[in-house]
Amino acid sequence: MKRVIPLALLCLLVVLSTPLEAASKKGEIFIFNNRNLPQSFDPALSSDIYARNILNQLFEGLTASHPRDLSVLPGVAKYWKAAKDGTVYTFYLDSKAVWSDGSRVHADDFRFAWLRLLDPQRNAPYASLLYVIKNGRAYHKGEIQDAAKVGIRTVASDVLEVTLENPLPYFLQLTAFYPLFPLPRRVVEKYGNAWEQPSRFVGNGPFSLHRRKGSALIVLRKNPKYRQAETIHFDEVRAYGIQEPSKALAMYQRGQMDYTGETPIPFKDLTKWRYTTDFHAVPWFAVNFLRFNTKRAPLDDPQVREALSLVIDRAKITNYIVAGGNQPTYSIVPMGIKGYEPPQVSAVNVKRARKLLQQAGYCTPDEKFSGCKEFPQITFLLDNNVSYRKLALGIQQMFKNELGLQRVELKILDFQSYLKARRSMDFHIARSGWSGDYFDPNTFLELWTGDHPNNNTGWANPQYDKWIRLASIEQNPKKRMTYFSKAERILLNDYPVVPIFTFTKTYLLKPYVQGFVDNLQRVLCLQNVFIDRDQLAP
Amino acid sequence: MSRLQYTLWRLIGIVPVMVLITTFAFFLMRAAPGGPFDKEKALPPEIEKNIRAKYHLDDPLIVQYGRYLFSVMRGDLGPSFKYPNRTVNEIIVESFPVSLKLGLLAMCFALFFGLSAGVISALKQNRWQDYTFMGFALFGVSVPNIVLGPLLVLIFGLWLGWLPVAGWESPVDAVLPTITLGAIYVAYISRISRAGILEVLGQDYVTVARAKGLPQRIVVFRHILRGGLLPVVSFLGPAFASILTGSIVVEKIFHIPGLGQHFVQAALNRDYTLAMGTVIFYALILILLNLVVDLLYTFLDPRVRYE
Numbered sequence: 001m002k003r004v005i006p007l008a009l010l011c012l013l014v015v016l017s018t019p020l021e022a023a024s025k026k027g028e029i030f031i032f033n034n035r036n037l038p039q040s041f042d043p044a045l046s047s048d049i050y051a052r053n054i055l056n057q058l059f060e061g062l063t064a065s066h067p068r069d070l071s072v073l074p075g076v077a078k079y080w081k082a083a084k085d086g087t088v089y090t091f092y093l094d095s096k097a098v099w100s101d102g103s104r105v106h107a108d109d110f111r112f113a114w115l116r117l118l119d120p121q122r123n124a125p126y127a128s129l130l131y132v133i134k135n136g137r138a139y140h141k142g143e144i145q146d147a148a149k150v151g152i153r154t155v156a157s158d159v160l161e162v163t164l165e166n167p168l169p170y171f172l173q174l175t176a177f178y179p180l181f182p183l184p185r186r187v188v189e190k191y192g193n194a195w196e197q198p199s200r201f202v203g204n205g206p207f208s209l210h211r212r213k214g215s216a217l218i219v220l221r222k223n224p225k226y227r228q229a230e231t232i233h234f235d236e237v238r239a240y241g242i243q244e245p246s247k248a249l250a251m252y253q254r255g256q257m258d259y260t261g262e263t264p265i266p267f268k269d270l271t272k273w274r275y276t277t278d279f280h281a282v283p284w285f286a287v288n289f290l291r292f293n294t295k296r297a298p299l300d301d302p303q304v305r306e307a308l309s310l311v312i313d314r315a316k317i318t319n320y321i322v323a324g325g326n327q328p329t330y331s332i333v334p335m336g337i338k339g340y341e342p343p344q345v346s347a348v349n350v351k352r353a354r355k356l357l358q359q360a361g362y363c364t365p366d367e368k369f370s371g372c373k374e375f376p377q378i379t380f381l382l383d384n385n386v387s388y389r390k391l392a393l394g395i396q397q398m399f400k401n402e403l404g405l406q407r408v409e410l411k412i413l414d415f416q417s418y419l420k421a422r423r424s425m426d427f428h429i430a431r432s433g434w435s436g437d438y439f440d441p442n443t444f445l446e447l448w449t450g451d452h453p454n455n456n457t458g459w460a461n462p463q464y465d466k467w468i469r470l471a472s473i474e475q476n477p478k479k480r481m482t483y484f485s486k487a488e489r490i491l492l493n494d495y496p497v498v499p500i501f502t503f504t505k506t507y508l509l510k511p512y513v514q515g516f517v518d519n520l521q522r523v524l525c526l527q528n529v530f531i532d533r534d535q536l537a538p
Numbered sequence: 539m540s541r542l543q544y545t546l547w548r549l550i551g552i553v554p555v556m557v558l559i560t561t562f563a564f565f566l567m568r569a570a571p572g573g574p575f576d577k578e579k580a581l582p583p584e585i586e587k588n589i590r591a592k593y594h595l596d597d598p599l600i601v602q603y604g605r606y607l608f609s610v611m612r613g614d615l616g617p618s619f620k621y622p623n624r625t626v627n628e629i630i631v632e633s634f635p636v637s638l639k640l641g642l643l644a645m646c647f648a649l650f651f652g653l654s655a656g657v658i659s660a661l662k663q664n665r666w667q668d669y670t671f672m673g674f675a676l677f678g679v680s681v682p683n684i685v686l687g688p689l690l691v692l693i694f695g696l697w698l699g700w701l702p703v704a705g706w707e708s709p710v711d712a713v714l715p716t717i718t719l720g721a722i723y724v725a726y727i728s729r730i731s732r733a734g735i736l737e738v739l740g741q742d743y744v745t746v747a748r749a750k751g752l753p754q755r756i757v758v759f760r761h762i763l764r765g766g767l768l769p770v771v772s773f774l775g776p777a778f779a780s781i782l783t784g785s786i787v788v789e790k791i792f793h794i795p796g797l798g799q800h801f802v803q804a805a806l807n808r809d810y811t812l813a814m815g816t817v818i819f820y821a822l823i824l825i826l827l828n829l830v831v832d833l834l835y836t837f838l839d840p841r842v843r844y845e
Binding site: 039040042045047048120121123125127128193196214216240242247250251254413414415416417418419420423433434453454 | 579582583585588620622633699800808
């Protein structure tokens with residue numbers, strides 16, 4: 001008995017000490033699923049859409065994006081002037097812009113953050129974004145050490161002047177992108193890497209960092225010092241890092257979450273939710289496509305690549321295989337960019353596909369002419385994801401039914417192994433996806449220039465590179481779009497990539513959440529969003 | 539051999555075991571294709587080169603191994619590759635207490651219900667109470683937590699709407715994970731305690747106690763439990779070790795920010811240092827807890843000797 005009593009006391013102690021976290025219940029709390037949580041709160045060290053959702057709450061750039069149409073709005077910069085030739089921008093900072101510790105946001109905080117992004121020792125994934133700034137590339141490559149030679153100058157404590165290498169039509173969109181957010185210089189210099197710990201964190205966004213629970217949860221609190229604090233109605237925001245859509249859905253159903261956020265609604269649950277007021281489906285600025293390895297036979301023959309593209313029935317795929325609102329696409333740049341009408345690849349044409357395959361010397365189901373070769377075994381590489389497995393099986397079946405390709409081997413790997421195989425070009429066909437970083441065709445088209453690290457197709461075309469280069473310096477928006485269109489035409493004629501569908505984001509949002517606005521880039525904006533319990537749907 | 543000598547000898551024995559585990563963890567991790575810096579949006583080659591140099595990933599593997607082993611021996615598990623501004627030590631210090639808390643809760647739950655069921659079953663042997671509790675115990679042993687967890691979520695979270703389905707924010711969030719993790723140990727403890735008590739029930743001293751006319755309550759608490767629960771106490775050590783290391787699945791099911799989440803995710807992310815760090819940490823805990831149990835045996839059972 002003597003042993004049991006201390007044991008029982010210990011148990012009691014543990015049970016009593018279990019108020020895991022003093023859950024704050026005062027004020028409105030908005031809870032959503034961000035799928036993955038950022039591995040760092042340092043804008044210079046982040047590089048994915050999940051980080052963007054959080055960093056956009058913690059910081060604000062010189063400009064901001066309109067929550068619905070993503071057009072450029074003033075951010076920390078109240079207004080700006082661009083020189084006639086488009087190479088010099090002068091930003092005038094809003095005197096109301098302060099850090100969460102109450103100190104002013106200075107032009108030098110931007111200069112500091114941008115030079116830090118370019119610091120060769122920093123290894124920032126998005127450093128190349130600032131190659132557009134005069135001497136940005138040379139500074140990043142270590143060719144010049146003098147930061148004064150980089151085209152970022154503080155004219156006064158609230159005036160920042162930026163000189164570009166060439167005019168850049170989408171520069172004001174870039175300044176709203178998180179890698180270009182300012183940093184509180186004093187705090188970063190004082191604490192070094194530890195500055196981003198919740199207890200030391202200082203930001204200038206609508207919310208500030210309160211605490212982090214590993215990769216499970218991040219809690220943000222309203223930043224009362226935010227320059228537009230009156231537009232923020234939540235006292236607390238909780239972002240979960242739940243990767244399984246069914247778990248997020250269960251939490252939503254149980255009332256533990258207001259917005260399912262970044263995890264899609266699983267196919268089996270679509271019928272249940274589709275016609276409720278909670279359900280939303282919005283197009284996303286992202287495309288799912290196939291990469292063809294143009295350096296490996298038989299896909300080194302453009303006729304073969306075109307033949308394969310011609311038997312992929314995209315409508316069937318989006319209706320039955322990856323249903324949920326995804327839309328068939330025949331171009332690499334998704335629709336929706338003002339002034340850009342993307343060229344397209346041909347829709348299904350089995351007859352032509354078989355003819356092309358025959359011209360390439362391969363046997364097809366309807367004709368086995370003498371001397372025709374059997375189509376060799378090819379590898380279809382994909383990452384391990386239920387939807388993509390179904391997609392690959394569907395495409396495999398289309399190749400088999402329409403072209404008689406019996407030996408398309410699916411190689412399903414975990415994501416890191418898949419990336420490794422893709423980067424080392426160890427595939428014939430690779431399932432791929434890309435989401436736009438900024439609202440411009442360039443974010444999708446620059447990938448296919450000869451030396452881009454994400455090309456991974458072995459395809460290069462000097463004419464293509466030329467159009468992309470010209471578009472990057474062209475000031476006239478109409479001409480620019482024409483250049484992009486010409487480039488995309490070249491790309492689609494050569495078939496190193498085959499567009500399949502554009503993504504649609506499906507999510508559930510409690511009907512009592514008011515003022516929530518969506519956009520093509522899934523940029524989360526919580527300004528002017530509030531909870532109105534009287535608006536409960538029937 | 540004295541107790542001190544024995545303990546020292548066992549502690550020294552930990553070193554080669556840990557070196558072996560570190561070695562296996564290191565080379566297995568490196569054998570996996572892909573690396574920590576591979577992302578959908580590829581890093582520019584010069585940046586990747588810089589990063590690899592910063593983390594010494596461009597050195598020959600054997601040099602990296604030597605450096606890692608040396609740093610582990612100093613207690614430094616290195617910087618995390620995926621959490622750029624944090625070290626593996628920091629991440630373990632932050633997340634292990636959550637796993638520990640969950641483990642302790644599950645253990646308390648298992649002890650309370652396991653002992654109650656065991657004692658009642660033994661005292662009411664072959665009656666309906668015995669069959670009911672032992673039926674549940676059989677269920678508990680046979681149903682793995684990967685099945686039990688979602689089942690409980692479905693029933694108590696979604697159908698009845700009584701309890702949260704995931705999360706670790708308020709005390710009520712701990713209920714389902716605790717039951718899921720502890721259920722199997724409730725089953726074990728109830729069976730072990732039932733067997734232990736049944737053995738004691740037939741002993742002469744119990745008969746004598748009853749013959750003296752002592753009330754049932756005194757006989758049970760003073761005489762029967764004392765001897766009957768010894769096997770349970772010796773079961774607790776290994777049970778606690780496996781509860782701590784076995785919470786990985788439960789943490790995943792209920793989205794609990796413990797060390798288990800990193801254990802799985804770090805391997806998938808190829809966060810070499812974090813994956814190896816968690817392996818080493820878990821291994822060390824298992825070894826130390828086993829040592830503690832072996833030492834405790836000598837207190838509990840004088841027949842065990844140090845040899």
